[in-house]
Amino acid sequence: MGLHKFALAASAALFAAGAQAEGLKVGMITTLSGGGAGLGIDVRDGFMLAVEQSGRSDLEVVIEDDQRKPDVAVQLADKMIQSEKVDVLTGIIWSNLAMAVVPASVAQGKFYLSPNAGPSPLAGKGCHENYFNVAWQNDNLHEAAGAYANSADLKNSFILAPNYPAGKDALTGYKRFYEGELAGEIYTKLGQTDYASEIAQIRASGADSVYFFLPGGMGISFLKQYADSGVDLPVVGPAFSFDQGILQAVGAAALGVKNTSQWSKDIDNATNTAFVESFEAKYGRLPSLYASQGFDTANLLISAMGKADVADQDAFRSALQAAEFDSTRGDFAFGPNNHPIQDIYVREVVQEGDVFTNKIVSVGLKNHSDAYAADCKM
Amino acid sequence: MIDSILETRGLTKRFGGLVASKAISLDLRQGEIHALIGPNGAGKSTLIKQIAGGLQPDEGSVHFDGKDVSKLSTAARARLGMGRTFQISSLAMEYTVLQNVVLGALGHRGNVFWFFNNVMKDAELLETADAALTKVGLEDFRNFRASDLSHGQRRQLEVAVALTLDPKAFLMDEPMAGLGAEGSQQLIGFLDTLRHQAPILLIEHDMDAVFSLADRVSVLVYGEIIATGTVDDIRTNSDVRNAYLGEEGAA
């Protein structure tokens, strides 16, 4: 496990003050090396940007790399809790890592703020008062895509996802809202890079549209091959395959694709505009969905710090629940299971100069919560 | 046939177009040393592999101690009592001399699948092992690594390991190879007494050794046995002279 200590200094004042007794220590476990490091780096950069902007000297962040390995993540969580004695944990990108880390961490009285993963067990039966999801429940974006398909009058979708739990959740989420017929449903191999076989089946299926959930490199491969196949059915996907980090690698193949997201860089509010500007100024690239989630997570935490001391768990929890911070997404609130209630947008991939990016075309689901809240007994 | 411990019947082995063994039938009788000679490339090694079990013949069979062993593995034939030594020393080189002979004794005794005994403290095995080492004259080298032994000592060790197997017959593939004159003489003397313990099928290049030891000699040329008989028979056999000496020898 990489015991990185990225300098935690939010500001120089941190070192000067030394008044840590009243402060708050955050442990961020995220993926910074190997495949998928791009997501972790964005979450980290977004989070640290917010910390820096807050100028708080009493907020210390310890960052470690989980290498996308669950056992390493568990190890790091132990280290954060036992050795660094952090108050709040955050940062995990992948659902399987979250499932490994979150239950044990909250059971030990720590707060966990999820900046990305939202596995269904943690939203339903396995929910916990100290676990807050600041991104989405895993099904949300897929549900919005299903709703969008109805509104776009798509009646015969071909749907595919990798053969692993998040993939199954994705298709379940889509089907929960989608009212048309299914022309086909395929589970692909995790990490698969060639989709010729699947595309041929799509071609032969007589579908009127394609919905896919293929995160990371898988999505890049699929889109490039799809664009080249001559099949020109409309494609819909969740934002993961169209975020700022990978759009450049997909290139023109993604142009015009509709995708669902709770955030977009053109959401019109002051917080978001400032965020996009300052992120680009500091890091020299456009922020991604993940960066916005990192940024919001940090701001939620900072807002709670302003209201309560973390030592007073109940007060701090209430402060988090209130979610009184300026989100880049505009309106943001927590449901009864501490998962977001928020708008989910439909975006379209466009080209701005040399850069591929997204613009919002409509709202997919308004004030959307998740399907598992009823199972949550807190 | 009753006194034949080992017998091959019509062994034939082909490699592509080449016939390496052509209907070879020979036998080894109790108490004798039967030497197998022949020029290089005559197929001696191919034959011994078929007898010991490393190679399956295309036709024919091998009988040992009254049983057809043609289908048995090398290990099974060794358990029945074939004690083999190799042309190129085949020892556990990282082991000591003592470990090598204990290995032989253990292989012979069986009960290999014990996991918690200290095998190097097993009195019974050590006794067998030491006896064998003493017989070949390696008792002072017990704790040498096999890889540190001289060439001649390795040959002696091979024989010692074969002894621990208490075999019913020895198959010896050129035991004299690479030994000096003195070493050869010692080994000749030793093998001379060994025949009373178990008969020896001796493949050997050293003609002095063959003629002083062998009760019978078989001559293998181009995969075929051209003659079998006593030393004197072979000396005077015209086919043999022909094979070894060419045309003028036969004259």
Added chain:
Amino acid sequence: MSWILLIEQTLNGLQFGVMLFLMAAGLTLIFGVMGLINLAHGSLYMVGAFAAAAVAAATGSFVLALVASLVAAAFAGVLIEVLVIRRLYDRDHLDQVLATFALILIFSEGTRWAFGSFPLFLDRPEYLAGTVTLPFGIEYSKYRLSLIGIGLLVAAGLFWMIMRTRIGIRIRAGENDREMIGALGVDISLLYTLIFALGAALAGFAGALIGAIQSVQVGMGEPVLILAFVVIVIGGIGSIKGALIGAVLVGLTDTLGRFLLPQIFGLVMTPSAATSVGSSLASMSIYILMAGVLLVRPKGLFGGA
């Protein structure tokens, strides 16, 4: 299920197979001649793809990008051969596995350090975009069809080289008897470096070709590496012919397995159970194929006796 779909899937399997062959050919040559297991072969594939993406971004030319992939991978190959690999020829397989495993770590993180953590962009050239219509009205991607052509061309070239040219004679001699060709006055270490560079270049070339329709990212070489190993083991290590047949076999098994297995299970199960069981089995299919081949022929289809 229509016949046209089946033919299209077979073409897809073939295309996958010939690309695997480019990887496997180098791997099997290196093993056949030098007796070396090279786990870092996948890293050379990645190097080729990254070099191609970088050059394509700078010049906009796909042909130049392909040239860059050959040169960069060959260069990286020579570099590691001279620095590391040649010390491993006399070692046992264990040392080779570990040392080349270490090279994977170095290559992967080194590439990430040089190019960052985000995937790179590499696209097929415009003139190969879109589809062509084949007989029976099969619409097929131009680029994939070109890949099949290029792959078969390279295969033919390799066979020609090994059977007809002086270096091929040396390679075959080297497979049979390493000491002998040294004794004949051939500069062995140069020959080995050349073969390694050739294998590396082929891997890099495959990386660039495939990178154009997949994602160019760190770690992209590893899944291909394992598949290439499966290929050469099925074909018989050291045999180019075996590599070609093994590659096509693996390509077809994988593609058709993914396509047919869920349908076959669909005959006896509910659709969702069939999809799930079929997909699971499909992801294991090539390993099952490999284990099966080895059980019947422990040295692969065209391995030595």
Added chain:
Amino acid sequence: MTKETLLNAVLLCLLLAVPLIAWVSDEPFIITLTTRAVIFAIAGIGLNFALGFGGLVSLGHAVFFGIGGYVMGILAYHAQTYTPLMEWPFAVEGTKSMLIVWPVAVVVSGLAALAIGALSLRTTGVYFIMITLAFGQMLYYFTISWSTYGGEDGLSIYVRNTFPGLNTMDPIQFFAICYVLLLIVLIGVHCAARSSFGLMLRAAKQNEERVQAVGQGPYRLYLIAFTISGAITGLAGALFADLNRFVSPTMLSWHTSGEIMVFVILGGVGRVFGPVAGAALFILLEHSLGGLSEYWHIYLGAILLGVVLFARGGLYGLLAGREVAHD
């Protein structure tokens, strides 16, 4: 006392002293880290039994590590959800008792090793390496799509399994359990290495022809060695899952196989204590290199390369010299 015995003693003392000091100075994470090293050591000892003593280069040992983990995970999952493991032909309940989990893990992974070994040992050399890798990948993809037990997400066990009289959630007590198991495994392997079986097995590694000539078939020796090896690695897997309170297919990935092999090589192939030194060194490297740079894998690779190229025999070869033939 030979150099090697001295080194063994120092190693065992260090492994005990570090967590004790950490316990006194209230650094529980160091204890967890040492526990991790101890568990990796057991996994390495398992592989070493096949690799070091029998010369069987298995690139699929993660399978047994993973099976051990999943045995623990599945038993505990059924215990914590109060669902029976199976109802037919007879009812089996899950359990959270280590005393039941361990033997089951050992037996199941041993049986898996027996089956995989029986097939794989028909091949030799590179083919053996590759067929073990293939079985590894097969089971890896199987666990990924095995949705009953979480698939790729894995299974979380919220509390460690129980051991009579101990609080296993306390790092130092869990460490003690693992350490004692390490000692037991070490003693067992030490005995086995110099037993009748060990003598014959290590002879087969040096020279198969010799073993056949003394009347023993190498196949059976290898198969039993492979089975024992898998069983030990399976035990380590069960402990590792308990340490993390989590199992996932990652445990079965070929990277894990590679890492277990790295422990063995770093320490010294074929030395009983080699994997212990190797695992400890690996953890130490991870811990110290990780702080240096985000790209610390480069350094790890370089060190590994250095060991393979220039320090053959690993740590033990370096410090204790060539193995003493017998004592």
